[in-house]
Amino acid sequence: AQKITQTQPGMFVQEKEAVTLDCTYDTSDPSYGLFWYKQPSSGEMIFLIYQGSYDQQNATEGRYSLNFQKARKSANLVISASQLGDSAMYFCAMRAIFSNYKLTFGKGTLLTVNP
Amino acid sequence: GAVVSQHPSRVICKSGTSVKIECRSLDFQATTMFWYRQFPKKSLMLMATSNEGSKATYEQGVEKDKFLINHASLTLSTLTVTSAHPEDSSFYICSARDRTGSSYEQYFGPGTRLTVT
Numbered sequence: 001a002q003k004i005t006q007t008q009p010g011m012f013v014q015e016k017e018a019v020t021l022d023c024t025y026d027t028s029d030p031s032y033g034l035f036w037y038k039q040p041s042s043g044e045m046i047f048l049i050y051q052g053s054y055d056q057q058n059a060t061e062g063r064y065s066l067n068f069q070k071a072r073k074s075a076n077l078v079i080s081a082s083q084l085g086d087s088a089m090y091f092c093a094m095r096a097i098f099s100n101y102k103l104t105f106g107k108g109t110l111l112t113v114n115p
Numbered sequence: 116g117a118v119v120s121q122h123p124s125r126v127i128c129k130s131g132t133s134v135k136i137e138c139r140s141l142d143f144q145a146t147t148m149f150w151y152r153q154f155p156k157k158s159l160m161l162m163a164t165s166n167e168g169s170k171a172t173y174e175q176g177v178e179k180d181k182f183l184i185n186h187a188s189l190t191l192s193t194l195t196v197t198s199a200h201p202e203d204s205s206f207y208i209c210s211a212r213d214r215t216g217s218s219y220e221q222y223f224g225p226g227t228r229l230t231v232t
Contacts, residue, residue: 037223043206045159045223091158100172101147101212101221105158 002027002094004106011111013082020067021077021109023092031097034075036066039089039108048090051075082113117143119211121224128199129232136194136227138209144189145211149221150182153206165192189214199231 003026013019025034032053038046051059051066059066067076079086092106118141128134138148146167151159163173163184171184181203183195192211196203208226 043208043226043228045208045210045226047221047223100164102149102161102164103159103210103221104161107158 002029002032002096002099002104004092004094004104006092006106006109008109009107011109013079013111013113015084015113015115016081018078018080019082019111021079021090021092021111023075023077023106025073025075025092025094027094027096029096029098033095034066034068035093035095035103036064036075036077037091037093038086039091041088045091049077079111084113084115087111087113117141117211117213117220117222119145119209119222119224121207121209121227123227124225125228125230127230127232130200131198133195133197134199134229136196136207136209136229138192138194138211138224140190140211140213140222143211143213143215143222145192146189146214147212148186148192149210149212150184150192150194151208151210153208153226155206159208162194196229199229201231204229204231 005024034051036048049061049064051068063080065078089108091108093103120139122137148165150162162177163171165171165186167186173179186192210223213220
């Protein structure tokens with residue numbers, strides 16, 4: 001079974017600063033993928049970034065980067081130069097290779113960007 | 116990019132009635148679709164995996180007779196909440212996997228907010 005833990009129910013950051021959202025995971029599968037999604041108040045799930053367990057380099061997508069530390073089983077999301085529009089719920093999720101592409105989500109972190 | 120739609124976006128129904136939610140992949144074929152449920156300020160909980168042309172696979176604790184899932188084509192899956200009760204009020208989100216895309220591609224619909232009165 002897979003488990004995702006997000007220990008920060010809420011985070012605050014000043015506009016233009018960087019923020020790190022924590023995510024740790026647990027799985028016994030040898031191959032897996034880690035995802036981050038953004039969910040604004042409107043409800044849609046917006047894919048941000050993906051990291052494969054065998055990827056040698058940390059994933060980056062624009063202002064988003066994933067700090068992947070496999071030995072620690074952590075996959076923290078770093079948002080640089082925060083914008084007011086970044087205020088939303090952020091979910092970390094995992095898919096294991098033998099899970100038929102099912103995603104297991106963490107409880108989420110509510111990020112508030114202050115002007 | 117790949118687009119998944121859901122209809123309706125919001126629905127209010129009376130207790131005891133049934134309501135159908137549609138999930139469509141608009142510009143790709145989806146052999147697999149997933150249905151999630153989300154309570155306010157909570158995480159997404161996978162309800163079932165819907166495979167085109169076969170029976171859905173339900174997660175433990177999800178009543179398959181209450182949440183009927185049909186995946187009759189490569190672009191459409193439906194979730195029917197039968198004999199709805201107020202505790203079924205929730206946000207229902209579907210996602211679809213592009214069978215021709217990379218292995219991790221999964222696209223989410225905008226969600227359907229169900230309120231049972």
